[in-house]
Amino acid sequence: MKNKYTPTALALYFNYFVHGMGVIILSQNATALAHQWGTTVTGALAVVSSLGVGRIINLLVSGILSDKFGRKPFVQLGIATYLVFFIGILFSPNTLVAYILGILAGMANSFLDTGTYPGLMEIYPNSKGTSNVVLKAFISAGQFLLPFIVSGLAASGAWYGWSFIVPIAVLAITFLYFLFGGAFPDSKAVTAEEEKEVEEEGNGAVKSNLWVDGALFIIYGYISQATFYMVSQMLTQYGQEVGHMAQAAAHQLVSWYSLGSICCVLLTAFLGKKLREIQFVPVYTLGAFVSILMMWMFPQNAGLMAILAFLVGFFAAGGVMQLALTVMAEFFPAGKGTVTGFFYTAGSIASFTIPLVINWIGDMRGVMFFDVIVALIGFIDTSLIAIRYKHLFGKLGK
Numbered sequence: 001m002k003n004k005y006t007p008t009a010l011a012l013y014f015n016y017f018v019h020g021m022g023v024i025i026l027s028q029n030a031t032a033l034a035h036q037w038g039t040t041v042t043g044a045l046a047v048v049s050s051l052g053v054g055r056i057i058n059l060l061v062s063g064i065l066s067d068k069f070g071r072k073p074f075v076q077l078g079i080a081t082y083l084v085f086f087i088g089i090l091f092s093p094n095t096l097v098a099y100i101l102g103i104l105a106g107m108a109n110s111f112l113d114t115g116t117y118p119g120l121m122e123i124y125p126n127s128k129g130t131s132n133v134v135l136k137a138f139i140s141a142g143q144f145l146l147p148f149i150v151s152g153l154a155a156s157g158a159w160y161g162w163s164f165i166v167p168i169a170v171l172a173i174t175f176l177y178f179l180f181g182g183a184f185p186d187s188k189a190v191t192a193e194e195e196k197e198v199e200e201e202g203n204g205a206v207k208s209n210l211w212v213d214g215a216l217f218i219i220y221g222y223i224s225q226a227t228f229y230m231v232s233q234m235l236t237q238y239g240q241e242v243g244h245m246a247q248a249a250a251h252q253l254v255s256w257y258s259l260g261s262i263c264c265v266l267l268t269a270f271l272g273k274k275l276r277e278i279q280f281v282p283v284y285t286l287g288a289f290v291s292i293l294m295m296w297m298f299p300q301n302a303g304l305m306a307i308l309a310f311l312v313g314f315f316a317a318g319g320v321m322q323l324a325l326t327v328m329a330e331f332f333p334a335g336k337g338t339v340t341g342f343f344y345t346a347g348s349i350a351s352f353t354i355p356l357v358i359n360w361i362g363d364m365r366g367v368m369f370f371d372v373i374v375a376l377i378g379f380i381d382t383s384l385i386a387i388r389y390k391h392l393f394g395k396l397g398k
Helices: 004-027 030-038 040-045 049-069 073-093 095-123 126-154 162-180 189-200 210-241 247-271 277-297 302-317 320-331 334-359 364-393
Strands: none
Touching: 004 030, 004 040, 004 049, 004 073, 004 095, 004 126, 004 162, 030 040, 030 095, 030 302, 040 095, 049 073, 049 095, 049 320, 049 334, 073 095, 073 162, 095 126, 095 162, 095 189, 095 320, 095 334, 126 162, 126 189, 126 210, 126 247, 126 277, 189 334, 210 247, 210 277, 210 302, 210 320, 210 364, 247 277, 247 302, 277 302, 277 320, 277 364, 320 364
């Protein structure tokens, strides 16, 4: 709390609390929005894909520009664009307008990512991984709270738009904070200090290989998103179709998965000052591979499936993606915004392509086996990253 940039960090975290809501707010209000737009619930849900389109449009460019012009303008731009989305949806007359607004929401997420992740690493240079993993906790909190707000409004017969007013109010506060203050560290000065520390440790300047190291991280950006996307999207259906579980028990698997994710965030935050981020990543990817493999091998053991759902949430969705991004920034300290853009663009591509693969495979057991293969590739990839890290920095531990 002695860090003078802590208020800025808190504002950044609350932006991601809103982002957690924004990711699911269209699907949670699909019935009300379908009536407003004069379409079916399926038609309303189709608008959700627009967020992915918007996200991939500007990630790379905004990441590069964030390194050039600083973090604050992109955070402000992200907040403003998100406000246009939340306010615009309330007045959108049809799915076309809603789809355009959804694209803006995806772009807002990209602006926030390329300003926030590098910004937090520069605010907390000695706790980069922890500061980025905490973002995951705020996202999860927003996703956890919104369904209760929506269901409460529906039960009381209140206007669905109140569920949009909550994130609008939070964003308005953070927007005013950054408009009249909200200082960030000088990114170039922080980078120079980091490079100086590396030299003082006796390793000289970091000489990462753009093609080798960059490729390893971009592959993992894709793999990490693909791994937990497949499980999170098909866990309930897998439990019912393959595990022959009752509907209620199958739905509970998602709750166990979410609980595992939250527990991992808490543990990583606790251990973050004692261990380097690189020490977490291969361990978590190995845990994800073993857990998903056991899910594929023993789908009809309901008790074991609940435990495995928790473990998959812990290892695959508890912040390992954010930790890997932090490690990538160590390899390329002068381009934190740029690496954020490349890393999350790879994840966005996974979000587009993996649904096509799932549809092509067809059966749930086959999809789970494919996820086993993807998780294994992720473990191999992060093991190679750890080897490269030791080669560049001379050690893995603190």
